[in-house]
Amino acid sequence: MHQSLLQTWKAIWQKPPRRSRHPGLRRLHSPARIRKILRRERMRTDRNGDPFCLVTFLAREGESAKETFVSLVKILRRRLRYTDDLGWLDADHVAAVLPSTPLSGAMKVVDDVCRVFPTDRWPPLCTVYCYPSDSLAGGSPLVEDSSVPVHAMEPLFAEGIAFSKRCLDVTVSAVGLMLLMPLMLLIAAAIRLTSRGPALYCQPRTGWAGRTFVLFKFRTMVVGAEQQKARLRALNELDGPAFKIRRDPRVTLLGRVLRKFCLDELPQLWNVLIGDMSLVGPRPLPCDESAQCAGWQRGRLDITPGLTCFWQIRGDLETSFADWVRMDLRYARSRSLRHDFALLLKTIPVVVLGKGRY
Numbered sequence: 398m399h400q401s402l403l404q405t406w407k408a409i410w411q412k413p414p415r416r417s418r419h420p421g422l423r424r425l426h427s428p429a430r431i432r433k434i435l436r437r438e439r440m441r442t443d444r445n446g447d448p449f450c451l452v453t454f455l456a457r458e459g460e461s462a463k464e465t466f467v468s469l470v471k472i473l474r475r476r477l478r479y480t481d482d483l484g485w486l487d488a489d490h491v492a493a494v495l496p497s498t499p500l501s502g503a504m505k506v507v508d509d510v511c512r513v514f515p516t517d518r519w520p521p522l523c524t525v526y527c528y529p530s531d532s533l534a535g536g537s538p539l540v541e542d543s544s545v546p547v548h549a550m551e552p553l554f555a556e557g558i559a560f561s562k563r564c565l566d567v568t569v570s571a572v573g574l575m576l577l578m579p580l581m582l583l584i585a586a587a588i589r590l591t592s593r594g595p596a597l598y599c600q601p602r603t604g605w606a607g608r609t610f611v612l613f614k615f616r617t618m619v620v621g622a623e624q625q626k627a628r629l630r631a632l633n634e635l636d637g638p639a640f641k642i643r644r645d646p647r648v649t650l651l652g653r654v655l656r657k658f659c660l661d662e663l664p665q666l667w668n669v670l671i672g673d674m675s676l677v678g679p680r681p682l683p684c685d686e687s688a689q690c691a692g693w694q695r696g697r698l699d700i701t702p703g704l705t706c707f708w709q710i711r712g713d714l715e716t717s718f719a720d721w722v723r724m725d726l727r728y729a730r731s732r733s734l735r736h737d738f739a740l741l742l743k744t745i746p747v748v749v750l751g752k753g754r755y
Contacts (some may be wrong), residue, residue: 398494398691400490400541402407403494410709413587414490417561419538420596420613422463422467422470422614423487424483424642425470425484425491426483426484426485427484427485428484428485428486428487429598430470430484431482431485431486431492431494431567433486434494434729435451435483435494435551435553435554436482436554437642438494438496438526439530439550439554440693441496442528442529442692443692443693443696444608444693446509447496447497448495448497448498448499448500448527448529449494449495449496449497449498449524449527449528449718450495450499450500450502450503450525450526450527450528450550450578451492451493451494451526451528451550451553452492452493452503452506452507452523452524452525452526453486453490453491453492453493453522453523453524453526454466454469454490454492454510454521455489455490455520455522455523455524455525456490456521456522457519457521457522460518460519462489462518464518464519464709465484465518465581466521468514468515468518469491469510469514469521470483471600472510472513473493473510473626475490476510477495477507477719478507479495479496481494481495481496482494485637489595491521493506495603499527500525500527500547501525503525504525504545507525508543512521515555515699516685518633521673522547523545524545524546524547525545525546525547525548526548526550526553526641527547527549527550528549528551529549529550529551529692529695530551531599531655531692533547533549547698548648549605549656550746551581551695551698552606554609554696554699555605555606555698555699555700556699556700558675558700558701559734559748560622561734562675562734562737563672563675565676565734565737566669566670566675566676567669567670568670569669569676570666570667570669570670570676572669573666574666574670574680577663577666578652580663580692581663582661583614583616583680584655584660584663585597587651588615588616591649591650591651592616592619592620592649592651593620594616594620596615596616597613597614597615597616597664598613598614598615598616598617599611599612599613600612600614600619601681601683601684601685601740602681602686602687602702603680603681603682603687603688603698604673604674604681604698604701604702605698605701605702606698606699609684609697610674610681611673612665612668612673612674612681613642613664613667613668614661614662614664614665615655615660615663615664616652616661617648617649617651617652617653617656617662618645618647618648618649618652619647619649619663621688622647625647626640629642629646630646633674635716635718635719636691636717636718636719637689637719638682638685638686638688638689638718639686639692639718639719639721641683641684648709657751658748658749659747660750662704665704666704669703669704671700673703674701674702674704675702675703675731675740676703676704676705676737676745677700677703677704677705677706677728677736677737677740677741678700678701678702678703678704678728679697679700679702679703679706679725679728679729680702680703680708680709690722694719696722696726697725697729697731699729700729700732705740705741706725706728706740707723707724707727707728707740708721708724708725709744710740710743710744710747711724711744728740729745
């Protein structure tokens with residue numbers, strides 16, 4: 398599902414179709430403008446809690462797209478409120494942004510459009526996107542009893558990784574895996590010899606656009622450590638959904654050494670190589686912790702997670718989870734290849750001096 402949504406969102410970068418030159422379609426917002434409006438409404442919703450919706454319209458196969466959209470826009474201009482926005486989502490979709498509107502309001506707009514559409518042609522295909530996704534939790538009769546597709550809007554905000562950044566990730570991770578393979582084999586053997594259980598620890602994490610991927614790292618805890626998490630919850634030293642303990646009793650003696658110098662993270666170079674992660678980006682949270690994040694905190698999922706970011710070089714257990722997320726969002730807004738190089742260089746002394754973990 399996410400893939401189809403993301404393909405739609407990528408088309409935002411396309412120019413409006415040539416048919417937008419038609420007199421009835423000239424004053425529609427461009428895809429870039431609609432993108433800015435969606436991000437504005439997202440920030441507004443994160444602040445005041447009011448949900449908003451996006452309704453997209455696509456001409457049916459066999460119908461004239463220009464005629465369909467001209468009729469559609471005439472209806473929407475009469476139907477929409479002054480605070481609503483109308484424009485091109487991409488070359489094939491007209492979109493209506495409905496601020497401070499729950500799912501029921503968006504479905505009412507769809508029903509009104511289909512009811513008054515000219516009888517000599519089929520009405521357009523409609524899709525509704527809602528933000529935040531919590532408004533869809535538990536199912537809704539409006540969704541179950543309707544043929545109109547309803548999706549969460551969060552995946553639409555996900556941004557693809559830049560080609561230059563991806564080239565850097567592939568080059569560094571491939572070279573790093575080749576050069577560090579002897580050390581990684583030595584660490585794996587040491588783990589097997591000093592404690593019972595596998596050398597690698599594989600855990601589902603929430604990554605880009607809310608997708609789940611398997612994160613690889615060297616095992617630093619005893620077998621069954623995850624089952625002990627509930628018992629140790631009272632010792633958590635970080636607020637929010639994240640779980641961190643400075644002297645975690647589940648960590649083995651060798652694990653403490655590996656964590657101190659971040660050697661347990663080396664297998665994640667494979668995650669970087671295959672594209673689940675990047676060298677620089679927000680650290681991916683376990684799925685259960687990510688699900689507990691507030692709406693505005695889920696903005697960290699808009700970009701690819703990484704091995705290091707601001708929190709790894711500046712944060713500690715005294716840093717609140719909200720500030721941790723703010724660092725991630727700050728990186729998301731200011732990221733660039735030059736910025737990535739600077740963060741990677743600042744990470745080196747943190748790792749070498751053993752200041753990166755507790």
